[in-house]
Amino acid sequence: MRLILTVNGADHAVDLDPRTTLLDALRHDLDLTGTKKGCDHGQCGACTVLVNGQRINACLALAVMHDGDEITTVEGLGEVDHLSPLQSAFLTHDGFQCGFCTPGQLVSATAMLTELHDGWASHVTENLTETLTAQPTSRAEIAERMSGNLCRCACYPGIVAAIEEVVVRSRADREAAE
Amino acid sequence: MTETLKLDGPSREALLDRAAQGAIGRGLDRPEGPLKVTGQAGYAADARLDGMVHGVLARARQTGTITDHRLEALKAMPGVVLVLTDGIPRNPAQGAVPTAPPAADGVAYTGQPTALIVAERFEDAWHAALAYDPQITPVAHDLDPETAATVETPEDKQRADDGWQDTWDAAPTKVDVTVTTPSLTSAPMEPHAAIAMWEGDQLTLRGGLQMLKFNRKSLADALDMPVAKIRLLAPYVGGGFGSKLGVAQEAVAAALAAKQLGRPVSVVMHRRQVFEATMRRSESRQRIRLACDDAGIIRATAQEYRVSNLPGEAFSEPVARADRAFYATDKLKITHEIARIHRMAAGSVRAPGEAIGIPAFEMALDELAEAAGIDPLELRLKNTVEADPISGLPFSSYPLADTLKAGAKAFGWQHRPPRQQQEGEWWIGQGLASAIRGHFAAEAEARVSLTAQGAIVETDQTDIGTGSYAILRQITGEMLGLDPADVEVRLGDTAFPPAFGSGGSAGAASSGTAVLLACRALRKRIAASLDAAPDDLTLKDGHVIHGNRRTALAQIVPQEGWCEQGHVAAGDISDKVRTTTCGAMFAQVAVNAVTGEIRVRQMHGTFAAGRILNHKTATSQCHGGLIWGIGMALMEELHHDPRDGAVVNRDFAQFHIPANADVPPLSVDFLDAADDWGGPLGALGLGELSISGAAGAILNAVHNAAGIRIRDMPATPDKVLDALDKLGS
Ligand code: FES
Numbered sequence: 065m066r067l068i069l070t071v072n073g074a075d076h077a078v079d080l081d082p083r084t085t086l087l088d089a090l091r092h093d094l095d096l097t098g099t100k101k102g103c104d105h106g107q108c109g110a111c112t113v114l115v116n117g118q119r120i121n122a123c124l125a126l127a128v129m130h131d132g133d134e135i136t137t138v139e140g141l142g143e144v145d146h147l148s149p150l151q152s153a154f155l156t157h158d159g160f161q162c163g164f165c166t167p168g169q170l171v172s173a174t175a176m177l178t179e180l181h182d183g184w185a186s187h188v189t190e191n192l193t194e195t196l197t198a199q200p201t202s203r204a205e206i207a208e209r210m211s212g213n214l215c216r217c218a219c220y221p222g223i224v225a226a227i228e229e230v231v232v233r234s235r236a237d238r239e240a241a242e
Numbered sequence: 243m244t245e246t247l248k249l250d251g252p253s254r255e256a257l258l259d260r261a262a263q264g265a266i267g268r269g270l271d272r273p274e275g276p277l278k279v280t281g282q283a284g285y286a287a288d289a290r291l292d293g294m295v296h297g298v299l300a301r302a303r304q305t306g307t308i309t310d311h312r313l314e315a316l317k318a319m320p321g322v323v324l325v326l327t328d329g330i331p332r333n334p335a336q337g338a339v340p341t342a343p344p345a346a347d348g349v350a351y352t353g354q355p356t357a358l359i360v361a362e363r364f365e366d367a368w369h370a371a372l373a374y375d376p377q378i379t380p381v382a383h384d385l386d387p388e389t390a391a392t393v394e395t396p397e398d399k400q401r402a403d404d405g406w407q408d409t410w411d412a413a414p415t416k417v418d419v420t421v422t423t424p425s426l427t428s429a430p431m432e433p434h435a436a437i438a439m440w441e442g443d444q445l446t447l448r449g450g451l452q453m454l455k456f457n458r459k460s461l462a463d464a465l466d467m468p469v470a471k472i473r474l475l476a477p478y479v480g481g482g483f484g485s486k487l488g489v490a491q492e493a494v495a496a497a498l499a500a501k502q503l504g505r506p507v508s509v510v511m512h513r514r515q516v517f518e519a520t521m522r523r524s525e526s527r528q529r530i531r532l533a534c535d536d537a538g539i540i541r542a543t544a545q546e547y548r549v550s551n552l553p554g555e556a557f558s559e560p561v562a563r564a565d566r567a568f569y570a571t572d573k574l575k576i577t578h579e580i581a582r583i584h585r586m587a588a589g590s591v592r593a594p595g596e597a598i599g600i601p602a603f604e605m606a607l608d609e610l611a612e613a614a615g616i617d618p619l620e621l622r623l624k625n626t627v628e629a630d631p632i633s634g635l636p637f638s639s640y641p642l643a644d645t646l647k648a649g650a651k652a653f654g655w656q657h658r659p660p661r662q663q664q665e666g667e668w669w670i671g672q673g674l675a676s677a678i679r680g681h682f683a684a685e686a687e688a689r690v691s692l693t694a695q696g697a698i699v700e701t702d703q704t705d706i707g708t709g710s711y712a713i714l715r716q717i718t719g720e721m722l723g724l725d726p727a728d729v730e731v732r733l734g735d736t737a738f739p740p741a742f743g744s745g746g747s748a749g750a751a752s753s754g755t756a757v758l759l760a761c762r763a764l765r766k767r768i769a770a771s772l773d774a775a776p777d778d779l780t781l782k783d784g785h786v787i788h789g790n791r792r793t794a795l796a797q798i799v800p801q802e803g804w805c806e807q808g809h810v811a812a813g814d815i816s817d818k819v820r821t822t823t824c825g826a827m828f829a830q831v832a833v834n835a836v837t838g839e840i841r842v843r844q845m846h847g848t849f850a851a852g853r854i855l856n857h858k859t860a861t862s863q864c865h866g867g868l869i870w871g872i873g874m875a876l877m878e879e880l881h882h883d884p885r886d887g888a889v890v891n892r893d894f895a896q897f898h899i900p901a902n903a904d905v906p907p908l909s910v911d912f913l914d915a916a917d918d919w920g921g922p923l924g925a926l927g928l929g930e931l932s933i934s935g936a937a938g939a940i941l942n943a944v945h946n947a948a949g950i951r952i953r954d955m956p957a958t959p960d961k962v963l964d965a966l967d968k969l970g971s
């Protein structure tokens with residue numbers, strides 16, 4: 065099937081077997097191998113990408129379902145000499161060891177920041193009457209929202225610390241701007 | 243020139259203590275980190291080669307003899323270019339083995355991959371692999387370690403001290419505890435993968451592999467070809483934890499298929515194949531008997547173990563290895579039984595032996611403390627030893643008591659009887675366990691080139707998340723007086739000098755020593771060019787300080803640079819001292835009296851493993867071990883189908899590993915002191931220490947919280963509720 069995949073701002077015209085998952089299309093057909101396959105079953109989060117700004121497991125989506133959607137992969141978050149704030153925070157807080165789950169963690173965390181900012185509540189959100197943006201973000205809140213991304217090296221303490229730093233900093237930046 | 247060193251005695255390098263450059267030990271960021279956080283680090287399955295096709299391994303659904311692979315229909319399926327059935331090994335090779343993985347003779351365990359389907363597109367190969375349905379004449383096998391007909395008791399793994407029974411009988415306080423642990427699995431996030439490519443008779447294979455020196459020989463043996471004709475590449479490995487120690491089915495199959503097709507072939511195991519066809523940690527039954535005198539000193543110890551493996555596998559989970567000699571005891575008895583059964587192969591999973599042996603032993607110690615009416619911390623302190631009580635060999639360093647005291651203080655240990663603290667439905671309690679893991683020296687080689695721009699380190703050592711890139715850069719920076727940023731480290735390529743690889747926590751100390759030795763040789767060249775003795779030089783910030791002269795290295799090093807090799811060999815240290823690492827781990831848990839759920843609320847570990855080379859990466863590794871302890875204590879368990887031994891829960895939805903929300907605040911610190919016997923670096927292995935006991939701290943805390951002993955791991959809610967029921971609460 066012919067379709068256009070818009071990935072990290074670039075359009076790719078591809079002709080794919082309809083069984084091709086979005087993950088395999090990225091890895092096998094567009095040579096974007098930053099996005100990883102940890103399970104191919106929607107159970108680990110290594111394949112997380114953004115579709116129109118929201119995080120999904122690319123292994124659970126068929127490529128043909130995303131004709132024309134805006135897709136962002138880890139390659140679209142930053143570059144080696146121009147890291148995103150989350151990417152640098154992962155470095156400083158050692159939010160990875162082997163690094164295999166890391167692309168998924170970073171894409172997931174990027175979307176999570178938006179979800180927090182948009183006031184989406186989670187299972188552990190205690191105060192549902194005040195908007196989330198008015199509450200400090202607890203570590204438990206971050207851990208809960210990142211639990212769809214498994215890390216067997218178990219770098220969870222570093223991942224949470226890195227995200228917390230970015231949340232606190234971006235909140236301070238916003239307040240300074242207001 | 244090669245600077246060589248055989249480790250026969252203390253050999254600590256004074257330059258590292260002086261730390262003129264201040265590079266050693268610091269918590270520097272991982273140098274390969276920017277590549278990892280941007281998706282640019284190339285793992286085994288990430289290469290995109292011209293003409294590459296995709297192979298998918300296909301499984302046999304039952305054990306027995308294959309009478310017909312029934313390939314005709316498969317070969318006719320769209321896109322299929324090759325179906326391969328010959329030469330796919332039964333299971334992966336064990337760690338540090340230079341010979342081929344075991345050849346298949348029929349189907350030895352359910353799920354064994356017995357065919358490789360190669361197609362132009364991955365989707366076609368996958369489809370055909372699902373359609374694979376060989377005709378098999380079933381053979382009945384033993385599947386249960388408890389009822390297996392063949393149980394081996396290798397002589398060198400047994401021990402029975404004269405007079406054990408008398409000592410046991412005479413002791414006033416004793417416990418007899420049986421702990422069971424299930425089959426477990428490494429489950430690295432990167433599934434096993436290989437991309438093979440031939441140029442003439444030369445094979446290049448990109449693989450998820452931990453020990454390239456051995457893997458290269460093993461693959462050469464499997465393919466019956468010269469070692470020198472194989473190049474292995476593994477610059478980034480997405481976790482190993484033992485599962486990638488040996489060459490596995492995907493690598494051999496990819497190489498064979500690529501040869502037949504004359505095209506590069508990529509074979510990536512599906513997650514379910516990683517679960518059912520690589521290696522498991524054997525289940526274990528561990529009966530531990532401890533007897534102490536009135537002062538709380540242990541007098542008699544008996545450890546009886548049963549583990550299992552497939553017939554013909556030399557490896558058996560070495561449960562008894564470490565714990566036998568690290569506490570006081572007058573008399574010791576060890577029984578080690580290996581049941582031969584047809585579950586998937588058993589092999590090394592992070593800290594084989596200690597990972598399940600120490601928690602069980604530490605649980606038994608907790609029961610002994612209770613029986614003797616002693617604070618469990620106190621009991622351990624009373625029984626720490628200066629020398630191996632069995633062989634009489636002294637320890638090179640063994641500050642177990644210091645880690646226990648420091649850890650207890652950092653954690654806020656307070657001994658209280660069980661069932662004292664409640665918060666609503668939750669019982670709260672504390673527990674502790676020691677961490678104990680043997681250390682061994684290994685052979686390794688490395689090359690370091692020095693130019694006016696900086697240094698380049700090359701060795702086939704791997705970094706599987708362990709921090710090799712970081713620490714080798716720091717060691718070189720310290721030895722040559724360079725900003726670590728000016729040191730480039732190249733790893734995971736058999737074109738470089740051979741290291742030991744990542745296994746047994748031996749990678750850092752061995753490859754680091756080889757790099758240090760190469761740097762020593764470079765220092766000699768620098769000294770010679772200044773007519774000075776190497777010891778009189780201070781190298782710092784790219785300058786050489788000699789007497790009152792300070793000269794830029796760039797002015798000394800010739801245009802083409804200098805290149806030196808280092809080679810460290812394991813000498814006879816193990817005949818002279820016991821080298822071991824140790825630590826103390828503490829947990830606070832909450833046990834829900836209504837649902838049976840256990841939540842770990844806090845964990846602390848204080849560890850001693852000689853000199854810590856990078857505090858940041860070392861801390862992360864220790865976090866990892868503590869979290870694996872949470873998994874082992876509370877959730878991880880491979881279930882085998884009693885009818886055919888198959889792994890039933892072969893994915894992450896059903897085999898639970900700790901997720902982010904399962905992990906409480908953790909703290910880790912180190913007694914950071916070079917071990918004189920730990921080679922020039924004074925560093926001992928660290929990667930496996932913190933899992934070696936962690937589950938024990940948690941289950942001991944469960945007892946302290948709710949008064950229940952869960953001896954059958956993992957402590958799932960059903961077991962907790964049963965135990966609470968029996969307690970009558
Ligand atoms: S690969 Fe998609 S969730 Fe695991």
Ligand code: FES
Pocket residue numbers: 159160161162163164165166214215216217218219431480481707
């Ligand atoms: S860093 Fe290795 S799996 Fe997360």
